[in-house]
Amino acid sequence: MEKKREIYFRSILCQKLQRIQLSIRKKLLEMTTSDPQRLPDLLDHSAMEVNLGIESLIHDRHVLLMRDIEEALAKIDQGVYGICEECGCFINEKRLLICPTSSLCVKCQEREEQKVKLYRPTSACTG
Numbered sequence: 707m708e709k710k711r712e713i714y715f716r717s718i719l720c721q722k723l724q725r726i727q728l729s730i731r732k733k734l735l736e737m738t739t740s741d742p743q744r745l746p747d748l749l750d751h752s753a754m755e756v757n758l759g760i761e762s763l764i765h766d767r768h769v770l771l772m773r774d775i776e777e778a779l780a781k782i783d784q785g786v787y788g789i790c791e792e793c794g795c796f797i798n799e800k801r802l803l804i805c806p807t808s809s810l811c812v813k814c815q816e817r818e819e820q821k822v823k824l825y826r827p828t829s830a831c832t833g
């Protein structure tokens with residue numbers, strides 16, 4: 707990939723990373739400043755627990771996203787950004803613009819999705 711394009715994608719990825727870090731910091735601040743002891747009744751308390759569960763899910767997703775972005779930034783450093791991890795061909799730039807953390811080309815991504823569909827277990831029970 708051209709240096710100019712690398713710089714462009716690096717700035718997109720850095721902005722994304724900053725936005726996620728900011729929203730995590732904001733959420734953490736909200737969580738630590740709200741005092742559950744002060745809640746008036748049990749109903750509110752359980753509502754808050756549900757809320758915390760959802761927030762931790764969002765947090766997990768943010769952490770995963772951050773990891774993807776950091777991996778993409780590392781690839782730019784190594785000069786391999788935009789190269790498919792499976793087949794080694796160049797990932798379409800339009801695809802990278804839509805999803806700058808893509809590590810697979812469209813063909814390989816579709817193949818991966820097929821695999822997930824085929825091998826997804828129907829039940830969590832392994833017997």
Ligand SMILES: [Zn+2]
Nearest residue numbers: 790793811814
């Ligand atoms: Zn590929």
